[in-house]
Amino acid sequence: MNRWIRELSVLGVLGLLLALLAWRAPAFFQLQPLLSLLAREAPALVVACGVAMVILVRQIDISVGSQFSVCSVFAGVLAAAGWPLAAVVPVAVLAGGSLGLVNGLLVAWLGLPSIVVTLATLVALRQGLNLVRQGEFVNLPERIQWLGLPQAQGQWLLITGAVALLALLAWGLRHLAVGRWVYAVGSDAEAARLAGIRPRWVTLVTFVLMGALTGIAAVMNVVQSPQVQPLTGSGLELKAIAAAVVGGVAISGGRGSLWGVLAGLLLLACIAPAMVHLRIDAYWEKAIQGLIILAAVMVEGVRQRRNHGR
Amino acid sequence: MAERPLLVFRQITKSFGAVRALRGVDLEVRAGEVHALLGENGAGKSTLIKVATGAHAPDSGTIHLAGERLERLDPALARRRGIACIYQQPALFPELSVAENLALRLEPTSAWRRVVWSERRRMAATLLSRIGADIDPEREVRTLSMPEQQLVEIASAMGAGARVVIMDEPTASLTRREQERLFGIVTALRREGVAVIYISHRLEEILTLADRVTVLRDGQTVACHARAEVDEAALIRLMVGREVDQLYPASESAPGAVRLELKGLCCRAAGGRPVSLRVRAGEVYGLAGLVGAGRTELARTIFGLTPADAGEVWIDGSRVSIGSPQAAIAQGVAYVPEDRRRHGVVLELPVGQNISLAAWRRIFPLGWLRGDRERSEAEHFVRALSIKTPDTDAAAANLSGGNQQKVALARWLATRPRVLVLDEPTQGVDVGAKSEIHRLVRRFAAEGMAVLLISSDLPEVLGMSDRIGVMRGGELVAELPQGATAMDVMSAALGQTPSEGAA
Amino acid sequence: MGAEPAQLSTVASARASTWRRWLLRYEVLLLAVLIVEWLLFYHFGTTTNRRGVTVGFGTLDRQFDILRHSCEIGLLALALTPVILTGGIDLSVGSLLGLCAVVFGGLTHALGLPLPVAAVVTLLVGAAAGGVNAGLICQLRLPPLIVTLGTYSLFRGLAEAFTRGSVTYSDFPAGFLMLGQGRWAGLPVQAWIFLMVAVGVWIWVHRTFSGRAFRVIGFSPDGARYAGVGVRGQLTAAYVAAGLIAALAALVYTSRLGQAKADAGLGYELFAITAVVLGGTSIFGGRGTVTGTLLGVAAIAVLKNGLATLPVVMRMNAAEELAGLLTGALLLAALAAGKLAERWRRSPAG
Structure with a gap:
């Protein structure tokens, strides 16, 4: 159980928040709004999984928000052009994967610092999208709304889909050799090399996977609204990184789990609606998010130092 | 004792720049023996280990393992051939569990293979118990003490089927009880037919454990004796060797x-x-x-x-x-540290800036950089210490080790120290x-x-x-x-x- | 001893190639790119309209516009240069700009403080916010990237909370608006401010021991400690100064637009970091110059404004987007070229 202590403590904080809500504002627990909230966060969860894996290999990707926008608009355009959803999904995944490949090649092959590479692709992709689309919204056909299902069913499907994807990735990270390599490379790339693992290859795969997940998330986003607006996803990178850090993924690599990311994201996602229900000024949301990130990193710092003795 | 030697070094030489670390080392290690390697600091032991593990390529000389010549030895090949080294600072994955650390080195490297955790734990437990180490395979390595991490390294070497295990000062940071446990492990390795190259400064350890002792001095093999032929006094004599033959400046x-x-x-x-x-x-x-x-x-x-x-x-x-x-x-008070490249000088910085770094309060009044004063100060020391550098603007990284050391000295002399x-x-x-x-x-x-x-x-x-x-x-x-x-x-x-x- | 003649010959060749080294310096290359860029825009972006008046890139007004618009991001880039030189990063400067703008608006409007007092308090708030970053990074030894990601969210959130997301402070007195809209001695007023800060930071980084210490810390934090450099003190100074300059940028911003809102400076940190890295400062610390940062800022600003004057781009109405795209590509190209050059330089030796 010691292994899960960090995840459990985040869940504990989330539980406290929910208990407070149950006591002060039971209205929070109405099914439909809650369902909408979770469905809205489903794409962010998928993206956060990808970002968490990138952090696990001791890299960072701040371009996910832009990748997400590009994939969303791309998927929207295809859908509007009459493509069936079954064709849109793989193409969006492919598009996201190739964006991830670009980042991955620059980082893993050229050995450039990932923070600067993804800063550049963040700006370039965002502006490139604006250049091509001129801020135009994409009107989506009715048939792909909620995957063609009634709204509630569609929401359920998105939520379970996102969680299932997370579970699958978490399983892979835990039970496939390549998943363990992600941890090994993040923990000590040189030791990994000596153990016969190719760190560059693992890094590249992680970035590509990150992009592919963003593609999936983009489709999950597109089916939730009648239009795609090109600014969708700006700031998503920070939300995803915050969810990972709060959920206990160490920024120094090699430590953390996707279940922690789930807990972290839920905590961050519940703050805004909880504030509404608790009649706290909603404009404090970002400040509180910032404080949570700082608290998480401080807890982590103290824990690290205690473990390293002295 | 007519066994054929397992690992043989012949006339190994290795130089780093002008420093001749090894000048013709011979060493023969047999299977199932504990072979102690003894010598003062700087006698060439660590260089020899690095040659054996493939970290350094020798300039000349040959290495034979079980009669077969090893050429172009690199760390991966050395490990495949069964040469393992337990360093003082183990190279493990700190965030991962003991079982996983062992598994990552021992399991095949195919990416999409299923990881069977129960199997990993069983393997780890078996290996650890084989060397008599009482460590929970589930523990994260960063929570282990240094000796426990060494035990994990030994277990990993055993699991890889190592035929030669090199231990570099394994007892340096161990308590009495941990030492005794380690000795038990070394004895067990010997029983299994593993050749152990054991490096230590502690003579009593060597005399209890070793079957044979090879003494190095100044990068050369000076003697190889069976345990029975030597005592502590003899070993110390062999290590120290000659009287001080170099001329030192008089007080x-x-x-x-x-x-x-x-x-x-x-x-x-x-x-x-x-x-x-x-x-x-x-x-x-x-x-x-x-x-x-x-x-x-x-x-x-x-x-x-x-x-x-x-x-x-x-x-x-x-x-x-x-x-x-x-x-x-x-x-x-001035301190010229041991690790010249990491602490003594800043490699990327020019010689002049390195020299003025500690004495900046004197050289740069009010923290105001003064190129002229810095240059004259640096040129003064370059002359006084005869530092060989193209000019004071050359990066310290471009200098030879001795000249870097003089730059480090100059940095502290510039503070006009009392101590x-x-x-x-x-x-x-x-x-x-x-x-x-x-x-x-x-x-x-x-x-x-x-x-x-x-x-x-x-x-x-x-x-x-x-x-x-x-x-x-x-x-x-x-x-x-x-x-x-x-x-x-x-x-x-x-x-x-x-x-x-x-x- | 055999090494000696070789070393002597290096002395000679080092002197002979001084001018070549100077020409190949990153800043000089960047300056050349900038000049070419400027000339191209001057040539293609300047037109004469029917009434015989010159319009477009070549006009003085346009050049002043470029200056005005690049001041705030330029200030942030200057603030970030010392921080990045130490091997750190500060993502929170854009948010801090927003917070300080709102604080200034609140102080003058809600509290009715006189302008100079409010300005000074705002600067102090900026410095204190930088101190928060510094404390978390130096005292608790937490990673700068995550700490400033947290304060990025915190500072922006505080700005939104203070204004409840919607309050916009406007109606500043004309005297204050001079700062962002007026001219002094022929140049926009904020250009003078920018120039002063630039000279100040340049002196700090290149002419004082503190700047030397930033580099040493960036190259080797351990090496700095062993040399008796006060690492904590220097780092604290760098982050506090970043906060202070961000507050100054907030004042300029407020004055230029005549209003203070919580979203002031949103995303500016990205452009500022881009400018610094494009200017040749290593994200790992140690290497970099203030001149490089200024050239990086100028390259981005000229690109953005120059593109807007090209007839083709005007027809597409896509100057900003194209500039962003090109800036990102330029940044990647600069990084990749540097890396490949380094590999190529090393391969014959090793």
Whole structure:
């Protein structure tokens, strides 16, 4: 159980928040709004999984928000052009994967610092999208709304889909050799090399996977609204990184789990609606998010130092 | 004993720049024996290990494993062939569990293979119990102590089917009980037919464990004996070898008043023990001892890097408190650290900027950079210490080891120190630069500095020091006058009084 | 001893190639790119309209516009240069700009403080916010990236909370608006401010020991400690100064637009970091110059404004987007070229 202590403590904080809500504002627990909230966060969860894996290999990707926008608009355009959803999904995944490949090649092959590479692709992709689309919204056909299902069913499907994807990735990270390599490379790339693992290859795969997940998330986003607006996803990178850090993924690599990311994201996602229900000024949301990130990193710092003795 | 040797080194040589680390080493290790490798610091043991594990390619000479010549040895090949090395600082994945650390090295490297955790745990438990280590395979490696991490390394070597296991000072940081457990493991390895190359400074260990002993000196094999043929005194003689044959500059001045006095000084937080000693102005006080005897730790405490939490420092008769390197500089204490490339100089920085770095308060009034003053200061030291550099704007990285060391010295001389602490000032420096540095140290003393010279190079300590303090286990165990012999120093450092050694 | 003649010959060749080294310096290359860029825009972006008046890139007004618009991001880039030189990063400067703008608006409007007092308090708030970053990074030794990611969210959140997301402070007195809209001695007023800060930071980084210490810390934090450099003090100074300059940028911003809102400076940190890295400062610390940062800022600003004057781009109405795209590509190209050059330089030796 010691292994899960960090995840459990985040869940504990989330539980406290929910208990407070149950006591002060039971209205929070109405099914439909809650369902909408979770469905809205489903794409962010998928993206956060990808970002968490990138952090696990001791890299960072701040371009996910832009990748997400590009994939969303791309998927929207295809859908509007009459493509069936079954064709849109793989193409969006492919598009996201190739964006991830670009980042991955620059980082893993050229050995450039990932923070600067993804800063550049963040700006370039965002502006490139604006250049091509001129801020135009994409009107989506009715048939792909909620995957063609009634709204509630569609929401359920998105939520379970996102969680299932997370579970699958978490399983892979835990039970496939390549998943363990992600941890090994993040923990000590040189030791990994000596153990016969190719760190560059693992890094590249992680970035590509990150992009592919963003593609999936983009489709999950597109089916939730009648239009795609090109600014969708700006700031998503920070939300995803915050969810990972709060959920206990160490920024120094090699430590953390996707279940922690789930807990972290839920905590961050519940703050805004909880504030509404608790009649706290909603404009404090970002400040509180910032404080949570700082608290998480401080807890982590103290824990690290205690473990390293002295 | 007519067995064919398992691992054979023939006439291995290796140079780093002008430094000849190995000049023709022969070594034969048999299966199922514990072969001790003995020698002073700098005799070439670590270089030899690195050649054996493929980390360094030898300049000449041959390596045979089980009769087969190993060419173009690299770390991966060495491991495949069953040569494993347990370093003092194990190279494990700190965030991962013990079982996983073992598995990552031992399992096949196919990416999409299923990981069976129960199997990993069972394998880890088996390996750990085989070497008698009581470690939970589930624990994260970063929560293990250093000796426990060594045990994990040994288990990994066993799991990889190592035929040769090299142990580099495995007991350096171990408690008595941990040592005994390790000895049990070494004996078990021998029983399984593994060749163990055992490197240690602790003679009593070698005499209990080893079947044969090879002694290195100055990069050459001087002797190989069976355990029964030698005793401690003989080993010390072999290690020390010749009398001091190099010419050391004579002391030019009579020591003056007490300049530096430590009274029970230590930093407990960093694991230090109280040390008291006095160094006079104009005196070179040599600090001898084995690696890990606590000399560097003492120096770091004097210099305020790990500020003292007990004891007192007196300089020129007044008590001073040194809580940081800045305070040390203000009190006229200078420390030239052991790790030249990481701490002594900033490699990317030009020579001139390296020299002015510590004395900036004097050279740059009010923190205002003055190129002219910096240049004249740097040129002064380049001349005075005859530092070979194209100009003072060349990056320190472009200089040879000896000249980098002189730059590090210049940096601290520029602070005009009263107390100069030198930590292994001639390590990895070629012969010419070495004797130049010796002459400089003498001159500094003659100018009135109190010099504390930490050195593992015995002839250097003997030749340079006006008095010699010997440290062991964090404490000052002996103070010897000038004219002490290598035997005296080694005996004290190894924890043998001469009479005991003779007995 | 055999090495000696070789070393002597390096002395000679080092002197002979001084001018070549100077020409190949990153800043000089960047300056050349900038000049070419400017000339191209001057040529293609300047037209004469029917009434015989010159319009477009070549006009003085346009050049002043470029200056005005690049001041705030330029200030942030200057603030970030020392921080990045130490091997750190500060993502929170854009948010801090927003917070300080709102604080200034609140102080003058809600509390009715006189302008100079409010300005000074705002600067102090900026410095204190920088101090928060510094404390977390130096005292608790937490990673700068995550700490400033947290304060990025915190500072912006505080700005939104203070204004409840919607309050916009406007109606500043004309005297204050001079700062962002007026001219002094022929140049826009904020250009003078920018120039002063630039000279100040340049002196700090290149002419004082503190700047030397930033580099040393960036190259080797351990090496700095062993040399008796006060690492904590220097780092604290760098982050506090970053906060202070961000507050100054907030004042300029407020004055230029005549209003203070919580979203002031949103995303500016990205452009500022881009400018610094494009200017040749290593994200790992140690290497970099203030001149490089200024050239990086100028390259981005000229690109953005120059593109807007090209007839083709005007027809597409896509100057900003194209500039962003090109800036990102330029940044990647600069990085990749540097890396490949380094590999190529090393391969014959090793």
